[in-house]
Amino acid sequence: MKKSIWIKHFFCLLAFLIVGTFPAISIGNHYDFKLIGSQNGMPSIISCIYTEQKGFIWIGTPTGLIRFDGTELKKYTAQPDNENSLPNDSILQIIEDNQQTTWILTTTGIARYSLIHDNFFIPKLNNQPIIAKSICKIADGLLFGGINKIYKYSYATNTISLIREFKTDEPFIIRSIQMWKPDTILCLSWQQGILQMNLKNFEITPFPFQYGNDNVGIIIDSQQRIWLSTYNNGVKCFSAQGKLIASYTTQNSRLSSDIVLCMTEFKQKIWMGTDGGGINILDPTTGNITVLEHISGDNHSLPTNTILCLHSDSAGIYGREVNVKGLSTFVKYP
Secondary structure (H helix, E strand, C coil): CCCCCEEEEEEEEECCCCCCCCCCCEECCEECCCCCCHHHCCCCCCCEEEECCCCCEEEEECCEEEEECCCCEEEECCCCCCCCCCCCCCEEEEEECCCCCEEEEECCEEEEEECCCCEEECCEECCEECCCCEEEEECCEEEEECECEEEEEECCCCEEEEEEECCCCCCCECCEEEEEECCEEEEEECCCEEEEEECCCCCEEECCCCCCCCEEEEEECCCCCEEEEECCCCEEEECCCCCEEEEECCCCCCCCCCCEEEEEEECCEEEEEEECCCEEEECCCCCCEEEECCCCCCCCCCCCCEEEEEEEEEEEEECCCCCCCCCCCCCCCC
């Protein structure tokens, strides 16, 4: 059966599985997946994924970077004798800036991709590579979060500078950096909590509200609400003013697992990847949660219930019902 529908891409990377590029559709509340396995040349472990406006899909792995153009895969790796290769094969994060330039974070440095030359420029500061664990877009450039350091790339000067260095009792590894308000960013460390920084005077202060421990991820949704995922205590939602307005656990909601590993917003709903509970889709307006999970013997269900990474974009595609067997992983939802 075929059905012509308008779909936005929604990409789901599943634990220790492979990533592909094929559509899936929903009929009623049923989600169907087309899957691709390692026999198609995909790596066995995925760390991150990003779709850029030029049409490339970038896939980060512990063993290199993969670019997919819809037909062919191309892999990039670090080459010690080539200064225009990646600094390291272990990819942490990928993003496209507002000038349609793709940036890659590796464990030993930042790389900027050149489409014209099909290679990488490695920015340095004081002749040393810049180590960053997270990245976010701002109006006039990019912000990079490192270990007790925040860097800024400026479109105007085409340079990266250290804008803030701060001290903490234990190393503050900025695993996520998010734009919250026009002049405020939030920096998340898994063990050390959340700090906020004023972009006008670079003052850093603790996030002034209670949020608990073992925080895994943070996103700011289209309503400027803060969503905080934890390793064993579900998800908390804070208002644009920073006050706790909702908390979702397996005890007070239909959340299928209290271990939430990743989140993204899609069509004003919060999609959550869990450890053992599949994908949970939360409607913030009603509090209702829809669960997508692996069903034994059903090849159209999720192939696993552990979801490491979620990514969404706003492109439109044609969807159709599919019936595919395979190892799996790259999924598009309507």
